[in-house]
Amino acid sequence: MKLLCDLSLSELCDFLKRYNQPAFRAKQIFSHIVAGRELDEMSNIPKDLIKRLKDDDVRALGLKVEESFTSAIDGTVKYLYTLTDGNIIEGVLMRYKYGNTLCVSTQVGCAMGCRFCASTLGGLVRNLTAGEILSQVIVANALNTGKDRRGVTNVVLMGSGEPLDNYDNVTKFLNLLSLEEGLNISRRNVSLSTCGLCEKIRRLADEGYTPVLTVSLHAPFDDMRKRIMPVANRYTVSEVIAAAKYYFEKTGRRVIFEYSMIESENDDEKSAEELCRLLKGFSCHVNLIHLNYVKERGLKGADNSAIDKFRKILDNNGISCTVRRSMGSDIEGACGQLRRSYIENKRNK
Numbered sequence: 001m002k003l004l005c006d007l008s009l010s011e012l013c014d015f016l017k018r019y020n021q022p023a024f025r026a027k028q029i030f031s032h033i034v035a036g037r038e039l040d041e042m043s044n045i046p047k048d049l050i051k052r053l054k055d056d057d058v059r060a061l062g063l064k065v066e067e068s069f070t071s072a073i074d075g076t077v078k079y080l081y082t083l084t085d086g087n088i089i090e091g092v093l094m095r096y097k098y099g100n101t102l103c104v105s106t107q108v109g110c111a112m113g114c115r116f117c118a119s120t121l122g123g124l125v126r127n128l129t130a131g132e133i134l135s136q137v138i139v140a141n142a143l144n145t146g147k148d149r150r151g152v153t154n155v156v157l158m159g160s161g162e163p164l165d166n167y168d169n170v171t172k173f174l175n176l177l178s179l180e181e182g183l184n185i186s187r188r189n190v191s192l193s194t195c196g197l198c199e200k201i202r203r204l205a206d207e208g209y210t211p212v213l214t215v216s217l218h219a220p221f222d223d224m225r226k227r228i229m230p231v232a233n234r235y236t237v238s239e240v241i242a243a244a245k246y247y248f249e250k251t252g253r254r255v256i257f258e259y260s261m262i263e264s265e266n267d268d269e270k271s272a273e274e275l276c277r278l279l280k281g282f283s284c285h286v287n288l289i290h291l292n293y294v295k296e297r298g299l300k301g302a303d304n305s306a307i308d309k310f311r312k313i314l315d316n317n318g319i320s321c322t323v324r325r326s327m328g329s330d331i332e333g334a335c336g337q338l339r340r341s342y343i344e345n346k347r348n349k
């Protein structure tokens with residue numbers, strides 16, 4: 001199968017030369033794809049060309065929306081997408097005053113094994129291609145664009161999967177996302193969240209990519225981090241912070257550290273103080289996150305008073321910090337949960 005959404009406009013031009021098509025045809029098809037149309041919906045394209053493409057197993061987009069759920073509380077939408085091979089992935093659209101942020105998946109499943117996370121429970125199934133990641137944005141954008149309605153303005157690579165474990169497809173996606181003739185989403189409006197694969201963080205900066213880097217730290221001590229994140233066996237906390245500092249120096253973009261608060265695990269004062277010591281003098285930001293309860297995991301989120309105490313210690317030490325607002329709590333919590341419950345329900349039917 002060939003996905004046209006994997007291609008830039010010039011690559012699409014080259015591809016369509018095999019079908020003896022002029023450049024203007026590539027432009028037409030490209031703008032249909034950006035608008036979220038499949039081959040059959042491209043009304044101004046000759047029918048015989050569409051037929052030849054379909055006979056050659058070519059498709060425009062990498063997925064379709066299987067189901068969507070809208071939060072009655074804050075309008076957050078969760079999408080379940082079906083990929084062309086039948087795999088299911090999920091994404092979330094969050095509405096803010098300044099625009100709409102779409103959280104996208106970069107892999108089906110995940111190999112990282114974090115103990116609190118639902119996405120990694122079944123291991124890694126496969127990487128998504130650049131076009132499959134892009135299709136999530138294209139489709140959500142098309143569904144949310146209209147008169148007086150803005151489509152997707154910001155993208156966070158924070159859904160299922162470890163983006164830097166799928167480096168080539170993810171960087172190609174970053175290139176496609178910001179194309180002027182494409183979705184034209186500003187590079188400034190993209191964030192990438194990683195569990196901290198240090199060489200890849202450095203490579204991203206060296207190769208001139210500049211998404212806001214979000215590092216899932218979750219623990220200031222190596223032994224504690226190893227208990228909750230297997231990736232800590234590969235990189236120490238200080239190596240992760242050194243890579244984040246390198247990223248900041250190269251790109252000038254302030255790094256964000258994520259810290260999900262787990263009761264009796266990482267929510268004590270000693271951890272807060274050590275985190276301050278580690279980050280002192282580094283112009284970064286810390287996001288404290290309420291742990292989403294994942295039934296298979298059994299870990300409990302820290303309570304509000306522990307989170308508040310933790311935040312105050314960071315504040316008092318001059319570390320910029322916010323407690324992340326939780327959105328869409330009525331439509332399934334952490335990424336990876338919706339996909340799991342969908343697959344389980346289907347199996348039980």
Ligand code: SAH
Nearest residue numbers: 117158161162193194195216258291292334
């Ligand atoms: N693999 C990347 C991106 C996907 S996870 C990463 O590790 O950053 C996105 C964020 O959600 C990470 O910070 C992750 O640690 C966090 N997360 C995963 N499961 C969670 C849960 N149950 N509760 C709170 N945060 C969770």
